[in-house]
Amino acid sequence: MSGVRAQQKQKTRQALIEAAFNQLSADHSFSNLSLREVAREAGIAPTSFYRHFKDMNELGLTMVDEAGLTLRQLMRQARRRIASGGSVITTSVVTFMEFIDNSSNQFRLLLRERSGTSKAFRAAVAREIKHFILELAHYLESETPCNASQAYIQAEAMVTLVFNAGAEALDIEGQQRDELVERVIWQLRYITRGASNYVRENKTDSA
Amino acid sequence: MSGVRAQQKQKTRQALIEAAFNQLSADHSFSNLSLREVAREAGIAPTSFYRHFKDMNELGLTMVDEAGLTLRQLMRQARRRIASGGSVITTSVVTFMEFIDNSSNQFRLLLRERSGTSKAFRAAVAREIKHFILELAHYLESETPCNASQAYIQAEAMVTLVFNAGAEALDIEGQQRDELVERVIWQLRYITRGASNYVRENKTDSA
DNA sequence: AATCTGAGCGTACACTTGTAAGCTAAAATA
DNA sequence: TATTTTAGCTTACAAGTGTACGCTCAGATT
Incomplete structure (x- = not known):
């Protein structure tokens, strides 16, 4: 249980969060974000998103x-x-x-x-x-x-x-x-x- | 220029506005509205929307x-x-x-x-x-x-x-x-x- | 060493979206 | 009355969406 796996998971989870924050701006609110775009910016496939968040x-x-x-x-x-x-x-x-x-x-x-x-x-x-x-x-x-x-x-x-x-x-x-x-x-x-x-x-x- | 035409236009214009207001609620904001849904509730075809508003x-x-x-x-x-x-x-x-x-x-x-x-x-x-x-x-x-x-x-x-x-x-x-x-x-x-x-x-x- | 687990992937599907193009028919105009 | 204008229609399309399904293969467990 060195946690190499868990560590990587935490890392991409954080990448998703940061990707989402990065996409917020004066003219882009949270509800404008799409799962696919966030996943893209985080560098994972859209469907992999669900490994980290329910939605x-x-x-x-x-x-x-x-x-x-x-x-x-x-x-x-x-x-x-x-x-x-x-x-x-x-x-x-x-x-x-x-x-x-x-x-x-x-x-x-x-x-x-x-x-x-x-x-x-x-x-x-x-x-x-x-x-x-x-x-x-x-x-x-x-x-x-x-x-x-x-x-x-x-x-x-x-x-x-x-x-x-x-x-x-x-x-x-x-x-x-x-x-x-x-x-x-x-x-x-x-x-x-x-x-x-x-x-x-x-x-x-x-x- | 009795305005039968203009009068009707004003009427559906108002219908669009009211349809849009009706679709707002605690869990539906303006940015959640779609042109098609608004048009549907106002009783006109989606593309007719443009006769009244640019977007x-x-x-x-x-x-x-x-x-x-x-x-x-x-x-x-x-x-x-x-x-x-x-x-x-x-x-x-x-x-x-x-x-x-x-x-x-x-x-x-x-x-x-x-x-x-x-x-x-x-x-x-x-x-x-x-x-x-x-x-x-x-x-x-x-x-x-x-x-x-x-x-x-x-x-x-x-x-x-x-x-x-x-x-x-x-x-x-x-x-x-x-x-x-x-x-x-x-x-x-x-x-x-x-x-x-x-x-x-x-x-x-x-x- | 053998087995299990699960993060990430690719493909696929059913929807919804905005809007372009061209038609119709009724009202307005001349 | 003949002509023009235009509100509203139908059809069509390309783009984007969420997510179901099943695979792979590296790391964890036994």
């Missing part, structure tokens, strides 16, 4: 998982940057924009399948985004004065805004892009300020 | 326009409700949720093509949403103390959050749905409060 859906869900993983790694990186003295909001936004640029196809997959035609896909993407929100909510709850519910609502809004800004960023460059980033930063500030303001108000009420 | 893209852009129209009508309705004494935020959100329910396929089209594979589609949807944002920004600027830039940033955030909540609402019902609506209402309040708070601060600074 294209299964490939797709695997890809969503992989994109989610990238996203979580990104979060960790952002946290590190913040810990070493960056502004929370700006650092988060800038880090996310790097994700858009460096892993645009991963992001595109999440973006599109979030509202795609497969319920399983939508659920998978929603799960990944929820991770994101929960982590942020946890951070907000521990670092700012607010309860769990307020933290979650706040985090959800922030993630939604950043994610959406990312989507818009895909189509623009240069100054327009900078303006977009500046706008979303202000939007996050509004959220933060508004939330903390309501918290203070509640405390006054109950005092 | 499916042209049909799609027409559909986006139609959905945009529905959206603008919705805005007018919301404004009427607000004028007759409703809470701005709650009324807007509730009205939007009615749009999601009553015209789900129109909404689905905008939702999906916003991040779809055709740049023309994305631009068309972005344009419709921008109308929405600009109208709201104009309202905010005239009814609350803030400058044009602040109003726009605020309006953009609010529209993004409501639009996104709509997307999530498509997949859920009942209590979860109510909770979602409540969350987005709070998010809008945070935005409003945060923005007005920053405005006050600026005034204090410059005074």
Whole structure:
């Protein structure tokens, strides 16, 4: 059981995943991919595809998982940057924009399948985004004065805004892009300020 | 030139548009539609399709326009409700949720093509949403103390959050749905409060 | 060493797709 | 009334799709 065989299998499996990601672009979504094309780019016969995935859906869900993983790694990186003295909001936004640029196809997959035609896909993407929100909510709850519910609502809004800004960023460059980033930063500030303001108000009420 | 001919043409043109909308659903997006299927449902031969549209893209852009129209009508309705004494935020959100329910396929089209594979589609949807944002920004600027830039940033955030909540609402019902609506209402309040708070601060600074 | 397993292949088939070409007949025009 | 226009039709084709079936032969197992 040296695993020469299993190793090779893993390799072509990964080749399929990468082939699929490579074929994603601004004008090619996952549902546009064909099993045959993916197999061709991965260098195997169409029918060999089935040795690795039941169908294209299964490939797709695997890809969503992989994109989610990238996203979580990104979060960790952002946290590190913040810990070493960056502004929370700006650092988060800038880090996310790097994700858009460096892993645009991963992001595109999440973006599109979030509202795609497969319920399983939508659920998978929603799960990944929820991770994101929960982590942020946890951070907000521990670092700012607010309860769990307020933290979650706040985090959800922030993630939604950043994610959406990312989507818009895909189509623009240069100054327009900078303006977009500046706008979303202000939007996050509004959220933060508004939330903390309501918290203070509640405390006054109950005092 | 009684127009019997032109009238009939308009009728089947509309039949094509409606057939296409009817074929949209939770698990059937515009890019899944085929010219033949649409023609079949509209009751004409596949090749007759070309008497009305150059290709499916042209049909799609027409559909986006139609959905945009529905959206603008919705805005007018919301404004009427607000004028007759409703809470701005709650009324807007509730009205939007009615749009999601009553015209789900129109909404689905905008939702999906916003991040779809055709740049023309994305631009068309972005344009419709921008109308929405600009109208709201104009309202905010005239009814609350803030400058044009602040109003726009605020309006953009609010529209993004409501639009996104709509997307999530498509997949859920009942209590979860109510909770979602409540969350987005709070998010809008945070935005409003945060923005007005920053405005006050600026005034204090410059005074 | 003998046997089994399974990743990858080639062939084949039944479908669906977009659309080209040319016809028909009814409405519009002159 | 004679002519032109055109919405819709039928037929036809080439291209691409998913996948069933059965083979091979290198690696794993016994």
